[in-house]
Amino acid sequence: xxxxxxxxxxxxxxxxxxxxxxxxxxxxxxxxxxxxxxxxxxxxxxxxxxxxxxxxxxxxxxxxxxxxxxxxxxxxxxxxxxxxxxxxxxxxxxxxxxxxxxxxxxxxxxxxxxxxxxxxxxxxxxxxxxxxxxxxxxxxxxxxxxxxxxxxxxxxxxxxxxxxxxxx
Numbered sequence: 001x002x003x004x005x006x007x008x009x010x011x012x013x014x015x016x017x018x019x020x021x022x023x024x025x026x027x028x029x030x031x032x033x034x035x036x037x038x039x040x041x042x043x044x045x046x047x048x049x050x051x052x053x054x055x056x057x058x059x060x061x062x063x064x065x066x067x068x069x070x071x072x073x074x075x076x077x078x079x080x081x082x083x084x085x086x087x088x089x090x091x092x093x094x095x096x097x098x099x100x101x102x103x104x105x106x107x108x109x110x111x112x113x114x115x116x117x118x119x120x121x122x123x124x125x126x127x128x129x130x131x132x133x134x135x136x137x138x139x140x141x142x143x144x145x146x147x148x149x150x151x152x153x154x155x156x157x158x159x160x161x162x163x164x165x166x167x168x
Contacts (some may be wrong), residue, residue, distance in 0.1 A: 003125065012090035018059065018083065020046055032071055032090060043087045044070040045077050059083050066121035067093065074122060097121060109147060116143045117158075163166075 003026060006013050012029035016022050022036045033044055041116055042050075048065050058081075065077040074093040079086055097118075104117045112133075119129045130140050151158045 006089075007069075010092060010095075012088075012092075014088050016041060016046075016086045016088070018085070020086065021058070024028075027163050029088075029090065032073070045079060048077060049079055049081075051087065052089075054103075073115075105151060107156075108155050109150065113150075116140065117147060120165075157163065 006026055007028070010028065012026060012032050014022055014025040014029045014033070019040060021038060021040045021044065025033070025035070025037060027160055033041075033096075046067075048068060049153075052063060055063065060083065063077075063079040063081070065079075067074055068077050070077065070090065074097065075089040076093060078089040078091075080089075089094070100121045101114070103119060104114060104151070111116065115133060116129060119132065126137060126140055129135075130137055133140075147158060
């Protein structure tokens with residue numbers, strides 16, 4: 001049932017032992033990462049895991065990494081860690097981003113506001129957005145305020161923008 005559910009929901013999954021050797025991968029995981037059954041993995045989700053020193057017990061507990069670029073695509077990544085195994089779930093975000101952009105493009109945003117939103121929904125920081133678009137923080141703030149205002153005027157909420165960015 002779990003395997004079928006993961007396949008139907010387009011979720012990649014792999015299970016590694018404590019040495020990060022892959023014990024099991026579903027088809028989507030093999031498509032994203034390659035077929036590495038029996039091989040120790042140090043890429044993708046394991047890079048996130050290796051850099052993460054925010055947990056009291058490194059080999060235990062769950063970790064969630066949102067909007068992470070892995071193997072050229074964005075994913076929400078969930079790791080379930082025990083002393084024996086690391087189970088990874090990758091939820092592809094491409095389809096969600098496409099839905100979000102179609103939603104925003106139908107709301108009468110300017111080209112620049114749409115560009116700002118495209119970075120925002122991917123979790124890009126304000127500093128990175130300013131750098132990528134060669135704009136000042138004040139200009140970015142103006143674009144974001146215009147987006148929020150347009151939605152308030154429509155009586156709607158910009159659902160696809162992460163909650164920590166929505167202004168009241």
